Amino acid sequence: MKKILLVVFISLGLVGCSYVQLTDLPSSESEAEKIISLGLTHKENLSAAQKLQDPELVLAVIEKLEKSEELKNKLRIEAEDVIKYAEMVKVSNADSDGQIVFTGAEVFKTEKSGFFDNENERHNYFLYGVKNNNEVMKHKIRLSILYSSKNWRSYNSSNFCDKWRCDEDDQIEINLLSTDASKCTDSSCEYREIMELSLSDEFLKSNAEKGFTLEVNSKKVSTKVNIVSSYVLGYLSIAN
Known part of the structure; x- marks a missing residue:
């Protein structure tokens, strides 16, 4: 079970840096990083992005937040699948x-x-x-x-x-x-x-x-x- 949990933690740990791979404008990268670091829900992240002054920056940051959330959910599902398959192994x-x-x-x-x-x-x-x-x-x-x-x-x-x-x-x-x-x-x-x-x-x-x-x-x-x-x-x- 320790090995399973390690896999889960490693997978979820990748999420924190997922937005780094979604390169566009340096300013949008920085703003997305600031918002994600607050530890808010995805809905709250989007609300925070809407408060930015530049409309183009708002759209760029929202795009990064959406992709980051999509990757986060994908990794979560994969981690759950790892546990599911592990529990089904017969010894x-x-x-x-x-x-x-x-x-x-x-x-x-x-x-x-x-x-x-x-x-x-x-x-x-x-x-x-x-x-x-x-x-x-x-x-x-x-x-x-x-x-x-x-x-x-x-x-x-x-x-x-x-x-x-x-x-x-x-x-x-x-x-x-x-x-x-x-x-x-x-x-x-x-x-x-x-x-x-x-x-x-x-x-x-x-x-x-x-x-x-x-x-x-x-x-x-x-x-x-x-x-x-x-x-x-x-x-x-x-x-x-």
Whole structure:
């Protein structure tokens, strides 16, 4: 719980300097800083800005106050999500080999497939990790992809993406656990492929603050799965 609270305090602590990044006019920056430092409510901050003499300055300061409040609320929600995900992590007692298993919450998402207009897909995932008696952590992400299509996709590899591109040169092998088909018609079936991928402790920790995107590939289709930072932070606050 101390780790969770630390994350919350760090996140909320960023709010105090949020307006520094909202650069416009130096005078509006200074006035916004003065108002925020008073510790007032957002409504009171806006009222204080309205009392400034220069109409253009009033508009500039209000814009900064609105953006600062928006960021503050975003960070608050993310901090609450970290706590929520942490509370949902299940810890299994050590087995005969001294191992402890940590299982994160399962996340479900439904998205439109970009390959054919009549295809859609639903995927769900969860992180889980095993700590041995030497305190060494090993993590995996288990992923299930359910989709409607004419044929199997047969996912066979994966790679990681940032906001700009996916590292297609670094293909990572996936372990296919099971497959099934249901609700078949003359034109399509509903297919499910369940797979898992190993993740290092170092990788999760280095991407905890920003989250990461996993791209799972078949010969014809690639599916992107976004794992948000609050999920990773919540999981690691317990599985560590």
